[in-house]
Amino acid sequence: MTKQTMNFQAEVAQLLHLVTHSLYSNKEIFLRELISNASDACDKLRFEAINNSGLYENDPELKVKVTFDKDAKTLTITDNGIGLSQQEAIDNLGTIAKSGTKDFVSKLSGDQKADSQLIGQFGVGFYSGFIVADKITVESRRAGLPADQAVRWVSDGGASGGGAFEVESITREARGTSVILHLRDDAQDYAQAWKVKGIINKYSDHISLPIQMEKEEWKDGELINPSDENGGRQPGAMVKTGEWETVNKANAIWARAKKDISPEQYDDFYKQISHDFEAPLAHTHNRVEGSTEYTQLLYIPGKAPMDLYNREKSAGVKLYVKRVFIMDDAEALLPTYLRFVKGVVDSVDLPLNVSRELLQESRDVKAIREGNTKRVLSMLETLAKHDKLPEAGADGVTDVVSEEDKAQVGKYSKFYAEFGAVLKEGLGEDFANKERLAKLLRFASSTTDSVSVSLADYKARMKEGQEAIYYITADNAAAAKNSPQLEVFKKKGIEVLLMTDRVDEWALNYLHDFDGTPMQSVAKGAVDLGKLQDEAEKKAAEEAAEAFKPLLAKLKEALKDKAQDVRVTTRLVDSPACLVVQDDGMSTQLARMLKQAGQVAPEVKPVLEVNAEHALVKKLDGSVHFNDLAHILFDQALLAEGGLPADPAAYVKRVNALLV
Incomplete structure (x- = not known):
């Protein structure tokens, strides 16, 4: 393919404008996103190579290399992962699937730091490179393709006024991808080793494959006057040695011992996998042994995502098998009502070629799901237990409370405000844990x-x-x-x-x-x-019901199309009437909700209960406006519980007639 110029999808052009003009408060996230993409590319190669080892092309050691050139003002992120074909470069770098940009734009809040964290959530991390670069060049060859079928993709992100990118065929011996950022003048710090290493340690230390940079060492400048040992020397500089060093821990955080991981490292890993800028409320990290062996690192977020109530959205934890990445949203590893949980499960027992269908049926997956559920509920129970400080005893002295317990105060209340409604779904989904869930409500x-x-x-x-x-x-x-x-x-x-x-x-x-x-x-x-109602009250209610029998009969006749029954009640004190349903009947509120959701709901005819002591009810007997008053009484009871009269205009007409 000769060089071609193509236009960005309209949404990409809109996104690029946002990235380059709005999200400058946290520039360094671009490197986090590009390294994450490079790591994903290596994971994909590892997964595809399970059935086709030839994709490794005699280069089985997967890694990410980060290089910079101060003179050329470039920063390059290179991986030897799966790579891109020409068409994949056009499709993946020129368009965004499923209107990712529309979702991204709709979530912007105006808080630049918060907004910049949204980038990864919508699959648009690559474009964050334009935060620091005025041009990006991508060179890539897909694993398994010949060297002369590589591709070069170039764009200035619309800086020249157009919304276009160039694509051409090139020859590239190495498989994988190089993303070359041509740094802006105000982003030259990112061509310095200390700056780049700091960002990698902050955001990408957990990446389970090595991230390498070329070693540097200090070289004194040459003497201008060799006879002067103490002066006249040219400035010294850091120079590259040609040797490569791994600058991250290069092992999965969940595979390390808990004692070797700091709270900050746990939080940083959560932020990386969730694209959340707030620390989690709690986490659990365990190695589970027995008939099914796996490691779990699960987090309770502090804030609900925008699409929490979309039960159709893919959700779940990241699934690895023997440290080989399998899938992002392993829904089968947690019940739907715990879809807010983030984290990683790394199994020893699942087959490497595990599929979504197998995940639904496997006995091992069921065991992992049950284990994960119990761990999450245990976390929530611990948060709930420490949500409030203990009250002072009889002597006015509060029991000694540890600083760790004090730090937990208020966390469960925060969790419940964000996720309480979703947790209630578990009552109908998870019968085995219904009692535990009930205690958490x-x-x-x-x-x-x-x-x-x-x-x-x-x-x-x-x-x-x-x-x-x-x-x-x-x-x-x-x-x-x-x-x-x-x-x-x-x-x-x-x-x-x-x-x-x-x-x-x-x-x-x-x-x-x-x-x-x-x-x-x-x-x-x-x-x-029951026992809370004395005999005098019960007797008065029975007498009122008997005395009101003729009136109740007339009300039943007048409201036969609306009410299933009319009876005297003792539950009312100040109001003339209210609506109730039979013990085994569907509530009027649930029926309304079903109709609002477009679902079929049975017709609910409630029971009208009247207060025999209320002046309006007493006035009914013998009133020439009996029929109108009866309907007004019913409709007002409906309004009081949040419903609407079936015929609002008729209700208004009756009220106006009585007012006149």
Whole structure:
């Protein structure tokens, strides 16, 4: 192929403008991304060579070399990995699959440091080179292709005003890729060994193959006047020796002993694999032996990704087999509700040619999945245990707390704010760990605004004679806290859990009790406070129901198309009416959610409960506007729980008529 000029995909041109004009606060991330790409290329060669050893071409020692030329103002990253064919260079360097740039742009916050960290998340790391370079040259040959089928790709990143790149055929003996950065004038620091080594040690120390640089040594300048031993000497300089040295640890961090790894190194590795700029909340690093042998290094992030609730997105940990990289998102190694976990699993037992289909079926994979799940839950339990400092004892003295425990305070609250809703999915997905998950859940309640009440906390505070854990689901905290269904519970000082996540209605179908105490929705079934309701109250309720029988019959007839039943209730104190469903029925809120999601939901006809002591209810009897008042009563009860009347215009018309 002779030299051709091609245009960038429109999205790439947009990205290049952003990179070169917006993301200057953390320039050094370009080297992290390019070395990571080089490492990936070597991993891909190693994987393909499992079935075709000829791809090594008598050069089996995979490595990355970093060189610089101060005179030419270039920095070059070279790998002997899989390389690129001509078409791959055009496809991979001129376009971005799946609209990566659109996603990238939509996530920009204006915080340059935070924005620069997003680059790796969207597969656009190569273009970060333009942060420091005004031109990039890529020379590459794919493993297995002849030397004369190599390719050279050149672009100035749109600096000349065009959105184009040049591609031509070249001859290249060595397989792999060289990325040559022609450094800008303000980026000449990156042509100095100390600077480059520092960045490699900071970001890429964990890379499991050697990153090499040419050794340098100090050479004194020649004497201008040989007779003057102490002066007249030309300036000395660092000169290259022709020998190569490995500047990273060159072994996988997860394969090293825990005692040899500092907290900072653990955090740096997390940031590298997750492209997160915040440290993780916790990590676990273990060598598991037995029928299935593997090493796990798993992290709990401190912040949720933008696409956390997209259950279709690929997620999971990195899978290695005997240190050979297999895949990035090994979904089968963790359940879906733990999709936020980052990390690495390196197995000894899985076959090297493992496929996604095999991952779904393998007994060893099932064992790894169960082991990973238990470790993650253990991490969360430890965070939850130390989320608050212990309260002072009777003598006013707090138990001695270690500095390590103090550092954990507040971490679980932070985790739960980010990932609590996803954790609840596990109630319906992971029956084996349902009890452990239930203990990790946190809620707001009618007595507190913060989402900090565990089911164990609630149970410890239950009133004497209380036989159930009461809760209410709603669209938001305000609707839950002000719901009419809570009135009798507030009057009697009974705490009610407020559940406002969209997943709550679904998840609680799988949690019928906690530690032997039943879970009871205050919006389902007739209110029965058992021993908390005295005999006088029960007798008054029975008498009211008997006295209101004729009125209830008329209400049932008027609302026969809307309500399944109408009955007198003791759960209301200040409100005239509320809606409930039968104990085994679908809640009106869940039915609304299903319809909003475009799913088929059964028609829910709720029960209308009326407060016999309320003035509006008393006024119904004998009113000439009985039919209108009955419908208004129903629609207002629907509004109070966050729903909407089936015919809003008819509701407004009735209210206006009564107001007039």
